[in-house]
Amino acid sequence: MLPTIKLIMNTFLFTWNPTKWNWTTLDDDISTLKNSGKITKRWSLAASYKKIKMGDRCFLMKLGESPKGIIASGYVSSPPFKAPHWDNSGLLIYYVNIDVEILLNADKEPILDLSTIESDTILSKRNWTPQSSGIEIYDDYKDRLEKVWFNFLTNNGNNNPFKGISQSSTNSYSEGASNSIQVTKYERNPYARKKCLEHYGYNCQVCEFNFEKIYGSIGKNYIHVHHLKQVSTVGQSLTNPIDDLVPVCPNCHAMIHKRKTPFTIDEMKKKLKL
Numbered sequence: 482m483l484p485t486i487k488l489i490m491n492t493f494l495f496t497w498n499p500t501k502w503n504w505t506t507l508d509d510d511i512s513t514l515k516n517s518g519k520i521t522k523r524w525s526l527a528a529s530y531k532k533i534k535m536g537d538r539c540f541l542m543k544l545g546e547s548p549k550g551i552i553a554s555g556y557v558s559s560p561p562f563k564a565p566h567w568d569n570s571g572l573l574i575y576y577v578n579i580d581v582e583i584l585l586n587a588d589k590e591p592i593l594d595l596s597t598i599e600s601d602t603i604l605s606k607r608n609w610t611p612q613s614s615g616i617e618i619y620d621d622y623k624d625r626l627e628k629v630w631f632n633f634l635t636n637n638g639n640n641n642p643f644k645g646i647s648q649s650s651t652n653s654y655s656e657g658a659s660n661s662i663q664v665t666k667y668e669r670n671p672y673a674r675k676k677c678l679e680h681y682g683y684n685c686q687v688c689e690f691n692f693e694k695i696y697g698s699i700g701k702n703y704i705h706v707h708h709l710k711q712v713s714t715v716g717q718s719l720t721n722p723i724d725d726l727v728p729v730c731p732n733c734h735a736m737i738h739k740r741k742t743p744f745t746i747d748e749m750k751k752k753l754k755l
Contacts, residue, residue, distance in 0.1 A: 490536060490538050491537045491617060492537065492538040492623035492626070493526070493529060493537060493539045493557070493615050493616065493617055494617075495526065495541045495579070496543075496611060497544065497614075498543075498544045499545050501568075502567055502568075507586055508586060510522070510584060511586060514584050518582075519581070520580075520584070521578050521579065522579050522581055523576045523577070523578055523579075524541075524578075524579050524614065525566075525567060525575065525576050525614050525615070526575050526576065526614055526615025527575075527613035527616065528613070529616060530561035530615070531561075532617060533557055533615065533617075534557065534560070535557055535558060537556065537557040538554070538627075539555055539556065539557055540553065540618075540630070541553035541555075542610070543587050543592065548587045548592060548594055548595075549610070550593045550594035550595045550596075550598065551593040551598070551630065552586070552587055552592050553581050554582060554630060555581040555582045556579070556580050557577050557578070557579055557580075559577050559578035561575045562575070562576055562577070582669070591637055593629065595609060597629070603621060603625040604622060604625055624675070627671050627672035627675075628672050631670060631672040667725065668706050668707070668708050673722040673726060674706050674722070674726070676722040677706055677722045677723060677727065677728065678704070678706070680723045681723075682728070683702060683703070684728070685729050685730035685733055686727045686728055686729055686746055687737075687746055687749040687750055687753065688730060688733055688753060690730045690733075704729070704730065705729050705730065705734040706726050706727070706728055707726065707729045707743075708725060708726060709724075709726065709745075709746070727746060729746075733749055
């Protein structure tokens with residue numbers, strides 16, 4: 482199962498050059514992703530195998546022939562492991578499994594092209610065409626990339642992964658709770674989550690519980706993020722993290738989803754007074 486919340490998440494840039502490796506299953510992978518909400522792909526990485534961890538964020542940059550740019554994003558879902566080189570040379574190299582949540586075919590649809598990335602005032606300060614795959618993206622660059630990627634996806638019609646989002650969710654189980662919570666790509670998106678928490682803070686919007694106040698440093702910046710609208714009814718309007726998302730503690734989050742139509746925040750607040 483995908484880790485839906487990770488307090489300290491590193492970000493890595495993987496690369497794909499079609500002139501070196503032909504992704505023959507790309508269209509099938511995209512179709513599977515649209516139908517199931519997730520696919521898992523094995524990808525090679527360089528020296529970063531010592532730093533990369535399960536739950537880390539990753540992007541895939543298409544290089545080689547134009548169009549060049551970012552075609553995918555997801556999360557690392559395995560520790561690094563050795564396997565034979567993809568070029569059939571017999572050498573052993575490091576790989577990780579990636580749970581891909583968004584995947585685009587650059588030959589058939591728009592991608593976040595390299596020229597857009599390199600023209601950005603912040604992103605232009607670093608190299609986006611590395612020779613090695615699995616290079617770490619640091620600090621302000623990763624935050625900026627998340628914003629540019631988020632805006633690109635939500636403003637590009639069929640590329641919008643938040644359209645028809647009811648088919649693009651994963652289960653998150655609260656500890657001690659018997660029911661599962663549907664966590665959508667929108668809730669998981671680091672940029673959307675960050676903007677939500679910058680606005681609301683880390684108090685549960687139902688019971689006002691704050692993990693840091695109770696547990697100290699180990700609870701700092703820990704909270705679930707809940708989608709306020711039923712994903713099956715909002716369609717392409719999922720573009721505002723402040724209007725669409727709200728922080729809630731795991732207990733309240735589990736209770737919100739105790740019925741098919743989730744309880745509203747106001748309904749949950751009234752139940753606390755019973």
